[in-house]
Amino acid sequence: MEVKTNVGKQKYIFVTGGVLSGVGKGITAASIGAILQAKGTKVSIQKCDPYLNVDAGLLNPKEHGECFVTKDGAETDLDLGHYERFLDLELTQKNATLSGALLSQLITDERAGKFHGQTIQLVPHLTGAIKDAIQLASEGSEVHIVEVGGTVGDYEGLSYVEAIREFASRVGRENCLYVHVVYVPFIQTSKEFKSKPAQNALNDLRGFGIVPDCVVVRTDDPAPVSIAMKIAAFSGVREDAVILLSNAKTVYEIPLTIDASGINAVLERFTGNTKKADLSKWRNIADAQAASFSQKVRIGMVAKYLDNEDTYLSVIEALKAAAWQEKVDLELVWINAEEAEVTDFERMDGLLVPGGFGGRGIEGKIRAATYALEMQKPYLGLCLGLQIAVIAAARKAGLKDANSTEFDPETKHDVVYIMEGQAGKESTGGTLRLGDYTAELIKGSQAAKAYGATEIIERHRHRYEVNQKYLQAIEKGGLTISGLSPDGKLVEYVEAKGNPFFVATQAHPEFKSRPYRPHPLFVGLIKAAAGQ
Incomplete structure (x- = not known):
């Protein structure tokens, strides 16, 4: 060097x-x-x-x-x-x-x-x-x-x-x-x-x-x-x-x-x-944090690591920043993904499923996405949160055993599957789809409105992708594709029509949020949860 x-x-x-x-x-x-x-x-x-x-x-x-x-x-x-x-x-x-x-x-x-x-x-x-x-x-x-x-x-x-x-x-x-x-x-x-x-x-x-x-x-x-x-x-x-x-x-x-x-x-x-x-x-920022606002929003974080907030540090900071900007008090409620049931979701103003790996707590997260789809509950899915939403929609459309091959390698309906060229590398480091990638958003979509743009760049960290062979079933289950990679091969954003805010992305937008410039997707979730 x-x-x-x-x-x-x-x-x-x-x-x-x-x-x-x-x-x-x-x-x-x-x-x-x-x-x-x-x-x-x-x-x-x-x-x-x-x-x-x-x-x-x-x-x-x-x-x-x-x-x-x-x-x-x-x-x-x-x-x-x-x-x-x-x-x-x-x-x-x-x-x-x-x-x-x-x-x-x-x-x-x-x-x-x-x-x-x-x-x-x-x-x-x-x-x-x-x-x-x-x-x-x-x-x-x-x-x-x-x-x-x-x-x-x-x-x-x-x-x-x-x-x-x-x-x-x-x-x-x-x-x-x-x-x-x-x-x-x-x-x-x-x-x-x-x-x-x-x-x-x-x-x-x-x-x-x-x-x-x-x-x-x-x-x-x-x-x-x-x-x-x-x-x-x-x-x-x-x-x-x-x-x-x-x-x-x-x-x-x-x-x-x-x-x-x-x-x-x-x-x-x-x-x-x-x-x-x-x-x-x-x-x-200090004044905004010290302030007490007249309205409170309760966001349910459906996750499997509940005893170490550092695991989701950037997500939490992005939520806080969005709440400060919108002048609402944030109550972050941890929902154990392994035990999550409908009664946990009912008392929330919005739901968030963060990124992650492995099968622990997956069914609870799928229940959260299903509830948000059926009850028009504001929902933000990050990376795994998008894959969860896709599985939920496919099952809602009648593919009862729809799953990701990460969680069920033998599933008959692999609506989420291993990326091309990534098979056999599931346990090795540095082989994920990592860093900045461009996505093209559908004009007029919730995502495009939130960003105020139709071409955006976000950071990624994942290996599995949405299997576009199942797009018809996914759409029948209540989701629309609102963002793709420039070549159209990869699904980057999905959302639900009729929901005040249901956006899921394959990316990790939390990494680009700032305390004095919150990320627009987190602002969108907070606004919808506050009924704005």
Whole structure:
């Protein structure tokens, strides 16, 4: 990989974490980026994950949260979703770096003889690959933000910590800002905050040769200034560079909270940009979230993962954004797809079936789509939600055993079937239909009216498609095809006539929704659920 060596005035911010994982590094990184953008700085951002996976495509969503898909088809960690929503950027595969991909390439290059007999080692070869990946992802920006996944001290993350330490020698220490995010617990029995774990985490980082320029202290409740003073004294970090950050009601308040903290002084010293950040859009979002509206809509999410909202993070954020825009309170009701019955759907103002894989809970989802078809209940189907709707319509038309070959390989009526060229790849990674694809919508359709256009681009992540041999039965069951691929071979959108809003798409529109610019399909669902 060739990278530029003359970086000029380009700056790099590295965000690491200590004490425990899930402490908020991704939101912190995205919020710093939002503040810099609000000052007129061009930013880029990247997630470096020490996992030995090649990408996030095969990670269990129940454990790791949703798999976020970029426009060029990279299957990534959910933090890239945070980045896109906060920074309104469309990221690519270069913005997500996993150890498995780097190691795989190193081994491929070694087997091809590109190292001319050298002994291949973590240092300098893996660390060099990490540095190259960082510099490649930074191209075109003034400040590049890098979040290092995991916790400093994890075995698998040591190469990344060493790489970002070495990176200062490549671009100059003055061009690198190290931000360490730590957690300070509150002990109920003694009624005091304990900073010792944070002190140890800072010692770990210093032991690897990095003295942070800024420490973000995460707490559940607001901590006293004495905690910041104590951490500053033990870490050697300036007091005004120790930022106390307690839990917020919503992640979209965090850019405002961080901006009001001492981090502005840190960023100004680092970048030289002393402009006041224009955070008006974040204040508007915070005000909308804090507001109580006269009308409430109840949306039923028919899903199988009910104990980890991160599994459907982008869907939830898209629903919230649409509700804020339409000035209604959103009540999101989780409906267990494995147990879902008509009585669960009756009390909802609208139903949503999100994407997913596997046969668990499928019949409950089909019941939801059938109910929406028969009772004119507003419905939004995403990816699997479209396939479910098609199965429901086919069964309603009399094909009682209609199904997808994903769930019943022996079905006589495979209204959803394996994509051409995908047979035999059902258990392998990176073989789905991934990333941006164009769809052509039928003029006058609900979908076209929602988008205000007849040609749209959305992101995809699926392998199975609607079998157009059954279009007559699908239409008899109450659905019409409202969007196709440009060549007409693939069904991209279906909808139900007579329903205030019944739209299902093979795509994942949630990935392109923004808190201050909600996706039109989610707005359509909220409007219909509110009776607008």
